[in-house]
Amino acid sequence: MTSVAERDGKAGRMTRPAPLGRRRDLDWIGIPLIAAAGLAAYWLLPEDLALLTRIAASALFVLSLDLVLGYGGIATLGQAAMFGTGAYAAGILAVNWNNDPFAMLAVGGLAGGLLALVTGALILHARGLTLLMLTIAVGQIVQEVANKARDWTGGSDGLSGIDPAPVLGMFRFDMFGHTSYLFALAVLVVGLVVARRIVRSPFGLACRGVSEDPLRISAIGGSPKSYLVVLYAVAGVIAGVAGALTAVTSGIVGLDSTGFSWSAEALVMLVLGGTGRLYGAVIGTAAFMGVHHILAANDPYHWMAFIGLFLIGIVLFLPGGIVSGVERLGGLRRGKEGGA
Amino acid sequence: MTALLEVEGLSKNFGGLQVASDISMTLSAGDRCALIGPNGAGKTTFVNLVTGVIPPSAGTIRLDGRDVTRLSAAERVRLGLIRSFQVARLFKSMTVREHLELAVLQRDRRTFRLFANVARVAGLADEVAELLGSMGLTPVAHTAVGSLAYGQQRLLEIALALAMKPKVLILDEPAAGVPHSESQRILDAIDRLPKDLAVLMIEHDMDLVFRFASSIIVLAQGRLLCSGTAKQIAADPRVREVYLGSRTNAH
Ligand SMILES: Nc1ncnc2c1ncn2[C@@H]1O[C@H](COP(=O)(O)OP(=O)(O)OP(=O)(O)O)[C@@H](O)[C@H]1O
Ligand SMILES: [Mg+2]
Numbered sequence: 001m002t003s004v005a006e007r008d009g010k011a012g013r014m015t016r017p018a019p020l021g022r023r024r025d026l027d028w029i030g031i032p033l034i035a036a037a038g039l040a041a042y043w044l045l046p047e048d049l050a051l052l053t054r055i056a057a058s059a060l061f062v063l064s065l066d067l068v069l070g071y072g073g074i075a076t077l078g079q080a081a082m083f084g085t086g087a088y089a090a091g092i093l094a095v096n097w098n099n100d101p102f103a104m105l106a107v108g109g110l111a112g113g114l115l116a117l118v119t120g121a122l123i124l125h126a127r128g129l130t131l132l133m134l135t136i137a138v139g140q141i142v143q144e145v146a147n148k149a150r151d152w153t154g155g156s157d158g159l160s161g162i163d164p165a166p167v168l169g170m171f172r173f174d175m176f177g178h179t180s181y182l183f184a185l186a187v188l189v190v191g192l193v194v195a196r197r198i199v200r201s202p203f204g205l206a207c208r209g210v211s212e213d214p215l216r217i218s219a220i221g222g223s224p225k226s227y228l229v230v231l232y233a234v235a236g237v238i239a240g241v242a243g244a245l246t247a248v249t250s251g252i253v254g255l256d257s258t259g260f261s262w263s264a265e266a267l268v269m270l271v272l273g274g275t276g277r278l279y280g281a282v283i284g285t286a287a288f289m290g291v292h293h294i295l296a297a298n299d300p301y302h303w304m305a306f307i308g309l310f311l312i313g314i315v316l317f318l319p320g321g322i323v324s325g326v327e328r329l330g331g332l333r334r335g336k337e338g339g340a
Numbered sequence: 341m342t343a344l345l346e347v348e349g350l351s352k353n354f355g356g357l358q359v360a361s362d363i364s365m366t367l368s369a370g371d372r373c374a375l376i377g378p379n380g381a382g383k384t385t386f387v388n389l390v391t392g393v394i395p396p397s398a399g400t401i402r403l404d405g406r407d408v409t410r411l412s413a414a415e416r417v418r419l420g421l422i423r424s425f426q427v428a429r430l431f432k433s434m435t436v437r438e439h440l441e442l443a444v445l446q447r448d449r450r451t452f453r454l455f456a457n458v459a460r461v462a463g464l465a466d467e468v469a470e471l472l473g474s475m476g477l478t479p480v481a482h483t484a485v486g487s488l489a490y491g492q493q494r495l496l497e498i499a500l501a502l503a504m505k506p507k508v509l510i511l512d513e514p515a516a517g518v519p520h521s522e523s524q525r526i527l528d529a530i531d532r533l534p535k536d537l538a539v540l541m542i543e544h545d546m547d548l549v550f551r552f553a554s555s556i557i558v559l560a561q562g563r564l565l566c567s568g569t570a571k572q573i574a575a576d577p578r579v580r581e582v583y584l585g586s587r588t589n590a591h
Contacts, residue, residue, distance in 0.1 A: 197457075198454050200459075201456050201458065203453060205441060205451070206445070206446065209434070213429065216430070218412065218414040218417070219391075219413060219414075219429075220442070220447070221417035221447065222446050222451065223414055227451075230454075
């Protein structure tokens with residue numbers, strides 16, 4: 001007993017405080033950097049604006065997944081339920097009543113948030129595999145509802161004819177996709193700012209606690225489930241906005257936007273970039289969709305295998321995702337975890 | 341003196357094993373009570389029952405006159421019943437400072453602020469700085485708990501409990517595993533606890549027990565063996581036999 005204590009005492013003298021101040025100082029650069037990279041891509045790759053637009057909207061979706069999984073520890077394969085619901089809500093609004101892009105985003109976010117709030121309250125008492133199954137089930141139900149409600153959603157043909165009005169009444173959605181891309185990039189940047197704010201709020205701190213040890217949260221008087229439900233709902237709003245953004249910029253919504261494979265793909269992109277880091281969502285999405293695009297264009301037959309190898313390589317050599325590799329290079333790692 | 345914590349006929353069996361049988365006790369404002377007993381006597385189980393971590397098979401628990409037997413652990417915490425853990429139970433990736441911020445924010449029900457900045461919550465930084473200072477944790481404020489020495493983790497456990505501003509505080513072996521140089525700090529902190537706080541401390545170190553406690557409860561095999569003032573317990577032959585006897589066996 002004493003020897004353990006003495007050893008620990010010495011270890012205590014050796015621990016050094018993490019360079020938190022420095023990390024914080026560099027941390028804020030991330031968002032301006034992403035905005036700058038996005039604008040640079042706009043000038044450098046004018047032929048690929050459609051792809052870049054999809055990347056921006058998808059990154060916002062993956063960001064919502066990072067809040068749920070990376071900060072809340074909620075295992076989910078049903079995040080697309082919120083994305084698809086937001087996309088359909090925005091599309092239905094535009095086709096029938098109001099095609100203002102901001103109104104579409106607002107309605108999409110509201111729809112995604114409400115769905116997440118209701119389903120989250122129902123399923124978030126479960127954990128692990130049970131929860132995973134429940135999130136998949138919610139996704140299936142939403143997809144089936146969208147399939148059956150043909151009159152509203154177009155069923156398996158998809159919802160088309162979405163023609164959003166000019167942004168702020170000034171910027172038309174042109175056929176070359178300039179407005180679409182800049183609009184998507186702006187929404188993504190706002191999404192990042194909001195997510196970063198939430199992560200650093202008292203609420204974000206509590207959610208980190210819940211994801212690590214829910215019982216310890218009860219022991220300081222918190223209710224783990226209510227944190228998770230609110231987090232799930234907030235992420236649902238962001239996923240819904242991402243879905244609406246896709247509806248605005250692509251003009252169509254298909255059944256696959258609510259589907260299992262879209263949820264799973266988002267998970268792959270997130271793990272690729274790095275969970276629990278926000279920027280990881282953007283970098284993972286850009287890397288995955290970029291590599292996908294290049295490979296599929298050059299080798300339409302074997303690109304899937306290459307994507308697989310790429311993923312295995314990242315997971316083996318950079319278990320924390322691409323962002324963790326960048327952090328390691330920059331010496332910006334968080335305080336070392338799990339010393340004892 | 342008003343009774344803050346009243347436990348009546350508390351029992352628990354795990355399968356066939358009776359780990360708590362018919363335990364009754366009261367704790368009043370200002371009490372300093374020690375709960376002692378050999379390893380495996382059921383002390384931690386008793387704490388888990390009282391704090392609502394596990395449901396009792398029988399018995400009632402009243403906090404400040406209110407029956408809390410059916411309330412969840414978190415609800416009891418909100419009523420001022422706070423415990424520390426025998427084995428430090430902390431959030432490994434959070435820094436020391438973040439722990440205390442979270443505890444204070446949670447206590448004040450300010451954790452549902454989604455867009456506030458933790459660094460700018462009014463009064464938070466000062467209170468956290470004071471808690472850090474009182475436990476000598478200021479130098480490691482920004483260290484992740486996973487890389488902290490065990491002794492310092494224990495100090496943080498106590499700081500965390502204090503941050504909750506408890507009415508009834510239960511400390512499960514607060515000095516276990518803490519090097520002697522640091523255990524003094526824990527004792528000092530316990531000495532400085534608000535006078536009207538009711539404290540129940542589980543402890544094996546008898547020097548510590550006699551220094552701290554005005555009354556002592558002895559638990560053996562899930563039963564209340566006896567209780568009384570420190571003097572009475574020290575003189576009780578049954579305690580010597582059961583407690584010291586099995587202590588020597590256990591080591
Ligand atoms: N969840 C459980 N299921 C079955 N038995 C349990 C459980 N928890 C504790 N026990 C048993 O209950 C008895 C009392 O354990 P407890 O941890 O309360 O003892 P203690 O007095 O705190 O001991 P120590 O001084 O070692 O901390 C032990 O025999 C233990 O094995
Ligand atoms: Mg114990």
